[in-house]
Amino acid sequence: MQKIKKTYIIFSILLLVFSSGLFAQRMDKKWEIGPEYKIDHVVKPSIETGKGELSLTLNIPYDEIHFVKQNSQFKGRFDVSIMIFQDKDKLVSESWIEKLTVNEFKLTNSRKQTIEMQKSYILPPGKYRLEVLITDLKTQNRRKQIKEIDMTQLSAGPWMMGDLYFMKDSTAIEGENDIPEAIYVGFSASGIEGRYPFTYILQSSDKTLKQGKFEVDLVKEKHEYIFPVRTADLNYNQYFLTLITEIDSTKYERSIPLRVHWSGNSSLIPNLEEAITQMRYLSHTGYFPVRTYKKMLNAEGNEQKDFFTETWKKIDPTPDTENNELMNEYYYRVNVANQRFSGHREGWRSDRGMVYIIYGEPDAVEEHNMEIDSKPYMIWYYYSVNRRFIFVDNTGFGDYQLSEPLSEY
Secondary structure, three states: HHHHHHHHHHHHHHHHHHHHHHHHOOOOOOOOOOOOOOOOEEEEEEOOOEEEEEEEEEEHHHHOOOOOEEEEEEEEEEEEEEEEEEOOEEEEEEEEEEEEEEEHHHHHHOOEEEEEEEEEEEOOOOOOEEEEEEEEOOOEEEEEEEEEEEOOHHOOOEEOOOOOOOOOOOEEEEEOOOOEEEEEEEEEEEEOOEEEEEEEEEEEEEEEEEEEEEEEEOOOOEEEEEEEEEEOOOOOOEEEEEEEEOOOOOEEEEEEEEEEOOOOOOOOOHHHHHHHHOOOHHHHHOOOHHHHHHHHHHHHHHHHHHHHHHHHHHOOOOOOOOHHHHHHHHHHHHHHHHHHHOOOOOOOHHHHHHHHHHOOOEEEEEOOOOOOOOOOOEEEEHHHEEEEEEEEOOOOOOOOEEOOOOOOO
8 A cells, every 4th residue: 555655655755847837947938838849840951052051840739739619620720930130131021811620620739740830941051040939829828949050061062962751751750660671861052963873871879870872973063962861770769861962172071860650659769778777766756566667777689679668558547548747757857867967877767867767856946055064955845745855976977976876776
């Protein structure tokens, strides 16, 4: 009975973000409470001589849009504004209203279904600042994203070579079953004609996994070129694909990240082995037995994948929905811990990282750095569970450690 109670408490703590100060902190600006959306951009040469093309793709999941029921349909409306600056000069300013209608209520809560918007802008090679503001017209909640765009690579030599992009999915290979035999990568270029050699390199953690060479017949006009990369032997991981060539004594090199993952998993998971290692706090807080954790660590290949998938499926708090909220929140906290507390070891392995992952954002923090008779220390308070944790910097290098071991661990 005690174990069930403890598991329930930890589960509540892990999901406290949805109603606690952490949520407020992450959404603390009025222009950051609107729909979450994804921006992808690709730089290409333009059909206009000496200029480039900035291709934008905006994606908004349906469940980020506020739908209103009208008769038997559900309708959403939002405003999209795009601005492009070069230093202080505004070169592009465009806005429009998007309307979306669905016939099923369950689609209004879908993250797999998205509305996609595409825009292209002709610009000279240079550095720009892109600002995108999306406003839900029902709630008036809005969210702004800012991205730095570098198009100077288009003026690096006599040949204009754009970014690499995947022909189907610009960020990842995603599937529930087998990884495809190959993916196809494209790029656009112009300015040179003739037959030239190309080399591609696929790396993971600075280790070269595969390398391929091929020749391409280039044409002077703007043209799209496509080449295959074999992927059937890749695992759940983060990779880096680089394409290299040399034309008229100028070296051209373009790279793109390639992430292999399965549908339904958190996008913050770096690779399968690391994701399993990071689950250690769940095994010690009653979500599943330690022996299950050890089996996952020692398994290999598809067996390890199956262990991981089934374990998360069993502890999914909302199994009837597309998302595993516990998984998303857990790896969000791992990611935050790595950003905030990394030092001589990864942030999630530190004492502060461990407490943060299990309990979330503290309700209050006291820092004591100037007391003469004691080493620097800080106190984290969690009022909702009546807990406090004291971290002491014993070395003076910012490596704060718990003054007493965490009982849950």
